[in-house]
Amino acid sequence: KPNFDPRDHQHLRYNPLRDSWVLVSAHRMKRPWKGQVEKPSEDSVPRHDPNNPLCPASTRANGEVNPEYDSTFLFENDFPALQPDAPDPGSDHHPLFRTKAARGVCKVMCFHPWSDVTLPLMQPEEICKVIDKWAELIEELGPTYPWVQIFENKGAMMGCSNPHPHCQVWASSFLPNEPALAERCQRAYLQKHGEPMLLEYARMEAQAQERVVVENEHWLVVVPYWATWPFQTLLLPRRHILRLPDLTSQERNSLASIMKRLLTKYDNLFEVSFPYSMGWHGAPTGHYLKEDMNHWQLHAHYYPPLLRSATVRKFMVGYEMLAQEQRDLTPEQAAERLKAISEEHYKNRVK
Amino acid sequence: KPNFDPRDHQHLRYNPLRDSWVLVSAHRMKRPWKGQVEKPSEDSVPRHDPNNPLCPASTRANGEVNPEYDSTFLFENDFPALQPDAPDPGSDHHPLFRTKAARGVCKVMCFHPWSDVTLPLMQPEEICKVIDKWAELIEELGPTYPWVQIFENKGAMMGCSNPHPHCQVWASSFLPNEPALAERCQRAYLQKHGEPMLLEYARMEAQAQERVVVENEHWLVVVPYWATWPFQTLLLPRRHILRLPDLTSQERNSLASIMKRLLTKYDNLFEVSFPYSMGWHGAPTGHYLKEDMNHWQLHAHYYPPLLRSATVRKFMVGYEMLAQEQRDLTPEQAAERLKAISEEHYKNRVK
Numbered sequence: 001k002p003n004f005d006p007r008d009h010q011h012l013r014y015n016p017l018r019d020s021w022v023l024v025s026a027h028r029m030k031r032p033w034k035g036q037v038e039k040p041s042e043d044s045v046p047r048h049d050p051n052n053p054l055c056p057a058s059t060r061a062n063g064e065v066n067p068e069y070d071s072t073f074l075f076e077n078d079f080p081a082l083q084p085d086a087p088d089p090g091s092d093h094h095p096l097f098r099t100k101a102a103r104g105v106c107k108v109m110c111f112h113p114w115s116d117v118t119l120p121l122m123q124p125e126e127i128c129k130v131i132d133k134w135a136e137l138i139e140e141l142g143p144t145y146p147w148v149q150i151f152e153n154k155g156a157m158m159g160c161s162n163p164h165p166h167c168q169v170w171a172s173s174f175l176p177n178e179p180a181l182a183e184r185c186q187r188a189y190l191q192k193h194g195e196p197m198l199l200e201y202a203r204m205e206a207q208a209q210e211r212v213v214v215e216n217e218h219w220l221v222v223v224p225y226w227a228t229w230p231f232q233t234l235l236l237p238r239r240h241i242l243r244l245p246d247l248t249s250q251e252r253n254s255l256a257s258i259m260k261r262l263l264t265k266y267d268n269l270f271e272v273s274f275p276y277s278m279g280w281h282g283a284p285t286g287h288y289l290k291e292d293m294n295h296w297q298l299h300a301h302y303y304p305p306l307l308r309s310a311t312v313r314k315f316m317v318g319y320e321m322l323a324q325e326q327r328d329l330t331p332e333q334a335a336e337r338l339k340a341i342s343e344e345h346y347k348n349r350v351k
Numbered sequence: 352k353p354n355f356d357p358r359d360h361q362h363l364r365y366n367p368l369r370d371s372w373v374l375v376s377a378h379r380m381k382r383p384w385k386g387q388v389e390k391p392s393e394d395s396v397p398r399h400d401p402n403n404p405l406c407p408a409s410t411r412a413n414g415e416v417n418p419e420y421d422s423t424f425l426f427e428n429d430f431p432a433l434q435p436d437a438p439d440p441g442s443d444h445h446p447l448f449r450t451k452a453a454r455g456v457c458k459v460m461c462f463h464p465w466s467d468v469t470l471p472l473m474q475p476e477e478i479c480k481v482i483d484k485w486a487e488l489i490e491e492l493g494p495t496y497p498w499v500q501i502f503e504n505k506g507a508m509m510g511c512s513n514p515h516p517h518c519q520v521w522a523s524s525f526l527p528n529e530p531a532l533a534e535r536c537q538r539a540y541l542q543k544h545g546e547p548m549l550l551e552y553a554r555m556e557a558q559a560q561e562r563v564v565v566e567n568e569h570w571l572v573v574v575p576y577w578a579t580w581p582f583q584t585l586l587l588p589r590r591h592i593l594r595l596p597d598l599t600s601q602e603r604n605s606l607a608s609i610m611k612r613l614l615t616k617y618d619n620l621f622e623v624s625f626p627y628s629m630g631w632h633g634a635p636t637g638h639y640l641k642e643d644m645n646h647w648q649l650h651a652h653y654y655p656p657l658l659r660s661a662t663v664r665k666f667m668v669g670y671e672m673l674a675q676e677q678r679d680l681t682p683e684q685a686a687e688r689l690k691a692i693s694e695e696h697y698k699n700r701v702k
């Protein structure tokens with residue numbers, strides 16, 4: 001019998017943040033792809049489009065006119081999934097028909113006045129302003145809401161309906177499923193092993209280097225051992241940090257720098273503006289602000305869908321929806337490819 | 352303050368099969384959609400294509416020639432994610448780097464010799480042959496493997512790379528995440544409430560009627576109270592049944608009939624061959640065959656991605672990936688629309 005080789009032999013890996021498993025079947029990359037091919041992402045977005053509701057001086061759906069902003073710009077989502085004053089559905093009447101109240105706010109934050117830039121094409125100082133605003137949002141909404149989800153959907157493939165660089169913030173009166181899982185898993189880990197899970201994890205990954213994509217004095221980006229999306233990454237601080245507002249200004253600068261490096265590599269991988277959903281998970285807020293949350297470690301997830309090229313994605317369907325997530329290359333292979341890629345953006349290269 | 356109305360006021364609903372919550376924000380359907388529009392699905396598949404490896408008499412990737420089959424046809428997947436003899440990765444060395452062995456088999460089953468039909472366009476007798484083969488597969492693979500996942504990815508939007516009507520079967524040496532969750536939740540429910548969860552659920556839905564899409568003597572299709580995909584449905588038997596092979600021939604005939612009715616409605620909803628992933632969840636097999644599994648009830652999930660039209664889908668991205676699944680119309684609204692739709696397939700209608 002041959003020796004086990006993760007690149008040739010399917011196996012399961014455990015995701016300790018979600019208490020679940022992923023099937024790694026790296027030999028599947030050998031199969032030819034005859035399925036759906038995506039439209040290549042638009043490469044010619046105009047810098048300013050007066051009809052784009054996210055641009056400076058544009059009129060939005062509710063009739064409001066945007067200021068002539070020259071940095072970040074924050075406003076209430078005009079079609080929010082969460083509103084602050086929804087009435088309570090009343091109490092549960094049966095264990096199979098349970099309802100709970102949901103209240104919250106949804107905001108949109110533009111990263112830059114121009115529509116034709118993305119984070120990796122922005123200056124580090126400009127990215128710093130985005131990070132500062134993220135921290136401010138947690139400070140502003142945290143006292144009211146136990147969870148403030150900051151996330152960016154980038155690219156049409158990820159359901160993003162506007163090419164202007166922006167992210168969203170949905171704050172809720174409840175702890176959603178994913179952070180509730182991360183809360184439970186991190187709490188149990190500290191209890192059992194005596195160290196915050198992701199602090200230990202970052203330390204071990206920094207030492208092993210095998211899955212590290214980029215790193216600097218304060219931060220580390222790895223393709224996690226349990227990654228499900230082909231080029232998924234996890235962005236981790238090296239020191240113990242609960243929430244975005246706790247970052248020092250040095251750490252913010254160095255975060256801007258590592259984000260720019262990671263996102264440049266992503267864009268360079270298939271020479272396309274790389275689609276993804278990303279988001280921040282820090283310790284819950286609201287009443288949790290008064291509790292001991294030392295089991296938490298701040299982190300960001302990047303979930304990009306592309307697998308083979310700028311137009312061939314991974315489909316999380318069928319087996320993945322009904323049974324278990326499955327990936328077609330090992331996390332180590334993905335990390336190796338990303339690590340080898342240039343940190344100079346392909347759009348800035350002299351051709 | 353207004354009274355609570357699920358169509359206007361966001362709320363959470365509990366999914367008792369997955370022990371998690373979904374955010375229902377039905378007022379979001381009011382927002383305009385300016386995002387990605389899918390290619391309309393191909394409407395002109397040739398009945399027979401000698402270069403399609405799924406067609407009768409075609410040569411497959413491994414050089415084998417398909418028989419001139421005239422009903423269903425089963426073969427081993429030429430690019431399997433699970434192989435029967437993968438070596439063991441060895442034991443865990445650290446709680447953050449856990450690996451487990453995975454063994455199994457992957458098969459493909461063609462539903463029909465023609466490429467230009469789908470289940471709703473097949474005769475009930477032909478659908479019965481598919482159901483019989485599904486039951487046979489569980490009987491054949493069940494003794495060896497604790498989980499046999501039968502699933503169909505339909506449509507390019509669902510990662511299906513071949514238009515010929517077919518499904519897949521992945522049997523594994525482990526219980527994957529989703530069935531492991533369903534196992535835990537159903538077991539706890541029977542213990543606590545004294546009745547199998549989905550048997551009680553079917554009874555209550557049949558009585559309430561509000562979410563029933565189609566029903567007959569033996570089966571019921573509902574948009575579950577906790578549905579996450581816009582037009583997701585759950586197919587349930589009325590009597591307590593653990594696994595597909597337990598179905599009587601009467602129940603198989605009536606299953607063929609209700610599947611044809613449901614899938615015809617799906618196709619008629621947007622007058623397009625409706626994409627979805629579907630799959631069967633019956634009681635686990637392998638060593639579980641000898642245990643008391645009465646907490647289980649056989650069921651099938653249909654997960655279709657379309658939301659607004661034949662070309663506008665729901666994106667489960669950003670907030671959904673990082674925080675919690677969110678839907679844009681209530682399950683009751685979805686059921687009402689599906690219920691109102693004709694059971695005569697739009698392709699068979701005299702124009």
Ligand SMILES: O=P(O)(O)O[C@H]1O[C@H](CO)[C@@H](O)[C@H](O)[C@H]1O
Pocket residue numbers: 035314315316317318319320326504509510511512
């Ligand atoms: O049908 P295929 O080509 O094997 O592949 C499709 O279904 C598989 C199982 O759901 C997924 O893992 C793949 O991502 C998808 O493209």
Ligand SMILES: O=P(O)(O)O[C@H]1O[C@H](CO)[C@@H](O)[C@H](O)[C@H]1O
Pocket residue numbers: 153158159160161386665666667668669670671677
């Ligand atoms: O509000 P947007 O950006 O138009 O909408 C997008 O992101 C939301 C949050 O991830 C999702 O619920 C939508 O399905 C998606 O299209």
